[in-house]
Amino acid sequence: MAPPVSTAQVQADPSHGPSRYGPALSLLATLFFMWGFITVINNTLLPHLRSVFELNYTQTTLIESVWFIAYFVASIPAAKVIEKVGYKLAIVVGLLIMAGGAGGMMLAASIPSYGVTLAMLFVIACGITQLQVAANPYVAVVGKPETASSRLNLVQALNSAGTMLAPMFGAYLILGRSKGGTAATGTVLTQAERMADAHSVILPYALVAGVLVVLALVFIRFPLPAMSSANNRLAAEERKSHSLWKHRNLVFGVPAIFIYLIAEIGVANLFVNFVTQPNIAPELTPEEAGRYLSFLWGGMMVGRFAGSAIMQKVDAGKVLAAFSAGAFVVMLITTFTSGPLAMWSLISVGLFHSIMFPTIFTLGIKGLGPLTEEGSGLLIMAIAGGALVVVQGWLADHYGLQNSFLLTAACELYVLFYALWGSRPTDVLPDPTIDG
Template identity: 70%
Template sequence: MAMPIQTHTHTPARAAPAGAEGSGGYRSALTLLASLFFMWGFITVINNTLLPHLRSVFDLSYTQTTLIESVWFIAYFFASIPSAKLIERVGYQRAMVFGLGLMAVGALMMVPAARLPSYGVTLVALFVIASGITLLQVAANPYVAVVGPPETASARLNLVQAFNSAGATLAPLFGGYLILGRSTSGTAVAGSTAVLTPAERLADAQSVVLPYLIVAAVLVVLAVVIARFPLPAMGAATQRSAKADRKGLSLWSHRNLVLGIPAIFIYLIAEIGVANLFINFVSQPQIGNLTHEQASHYLFILWGGMMVGRLIGSVVMRTIPAERVLALASIGAFLVMLIATFTTGHVAMWALISVGLFHSIMFPTIFTLGIRGLGPLTEEGSGLLIMAIAGGALVIVQGWLADTYGLQISFLLTAACELYILFYALWGSRVTDALPDPVAVH
């Protein structure tokens, strides 16, 4: 979906800088943006290996463990609007640099959190990292959507999101080796009830120092590269439309947006619930009977499935309507979640792994369907959809279900989420009160 250009006023749109209008300039920009998608996918999924580690270090319940991820996604709720205002004030490029710097600060905060060790400081550090990622999300998703024709926006965003999945795919190997593989709890035999000694607990806590120092260094380097890169300015296409253009228009008359906001919110509950509890689930004796370190290798396959699915989706959606692909994916996800819930052994384990393939196209597809037909309201609609990522905070509900009814039964919540996505694909995504599409930027 292209962002709006001011077509209702007599003031001409500002042209992009010289050389920016060629496809080569934007291809270079998309390549650089792909590195941002890669990094925030990588850092987000490190949490999937960090959470079972922290559960052992701090002796947490499932509810307390998922609270860590809830704090991560609460940042999306609080940081989305300030991020949009910062972008409007300083521009996309400087905002991206600021976001990377904020993430680096949060990564460095994990060092004192590990040395103390402190559950509270860990929560604050992760909130800071997530706030930086929120800023990148608010900037990069609409930026990608505007480059090209509206009808291929879903395919284009799925393609770039594949780099997000590539980062997510490598993160479990990184975290498994440098965090779980270097800790007593991470290499413990499946089903072991041994309690860590104070010395072991402190040593395990400090195993996160090196990984986050590496992450901070990479983020600083990437920030310097982006600061010096001649990123094409999108001109008026990324500027907030004049108030006169939006006068009398309402976001709430667009069904695809109104129902798309809860669709993003609910989808995040499903994705984050699976990812965060995956290692604990497949490590169980009746499922995979693995150590946490071994289980992280299978998490690599789950995120790899998301990467493959997005690459396939970017091709398929050039010929098949995005809403039809989304409907088929939601049906597949619902079925494999039922299998994961009601079977045991490798059948249940591989069913949970396969949900990554079906989840792959959901976020970028819902996002582009949600902003379709918004015209000059596209920027505001995009901000609301990004804010809905805060739905991942409700993963704590699945943590409570796991504590109360059992970890395996808790995945019925995920199955229920898939049904709403199916409803959105079949009916909720239909455009109402469509506004004229703005001129696409090529």
């Protein structure tokens, strides 16, 4: 199984000096912003679809499961696209796939159809996967190798800026323009009202599709620095003497990313439904609760900027341990308290989740040397763990929404275990050299 292209496979073309990379990185940052923005629109879209189609929690979280299954399905084809057409055109392909999916969401809203909605969200997620596979290694290798982690954390922070603004966009243009989004919790909608609510999705996705097409045109015309294949991989016969499974930090890192995604996506997807419960903040409509979701993603953005600075002086494993312990504590508070305390503790988990993905990823490939390619591919595919958010939906249906966050708390404990022990490298190999 060929993994996605990773940082061990590509290097900057030496003909381009570092001064040429600034504009390219600025443009690439828009990709991180856009896929964060579009991903988090789902958090306001899900309670909207729950109302329109009268879904239970299992059916609601299945929507997000379909989204993350795309990471597993599309990552290998995305790498093949890069091999055939290069990074620049692969990015354009990803943007156009996303635009096509956004257009399909307009069709799904017009019918309206739960099945077509699932299919179109899957298409959008495939486009985002294409961007992830292309943009992450590009950002990592454009510039000095020793600052690669800093660059990746910086653009991830801009990704969080997109996730912070998306709930306000969704709350205003989706929930704010629908009967289900502005009515009191528990209001029963008529068939005509549900049909009108479904149509409220058309405008926001038309805007999204238009922006994506414009961005694709910009990338087509932009002189993105060329990337070339690296020649530092081991020969096939020599590689047989090395095994990824001898690297403890990778073996435990893959499930760490998988499990972390269950926690992050579960919190975000069920946030609006949780906050509007009678024992939390019954005075809030779904539209108003959607605005509070911006604080959760804002905390993630702040945490990434702060975490990047802290990790320049403090070991990344120790920082990850502190953040995961904090996340575990606030999830227990969320589960066993009520009112504003429970709401704000759930919001605060965004701050503690902030550094988890980039830090686990970095620790997971540490010491893999020429095996970094395969290790990176496994870690990228582990993003599919977000698909198992449906498990939390099932728990919410059978044991209560608030109790379902005990699953999130358990996920934080695994990340803590990884930070304290699982992330320690074994069988360390020399790092591959990357020219910049």
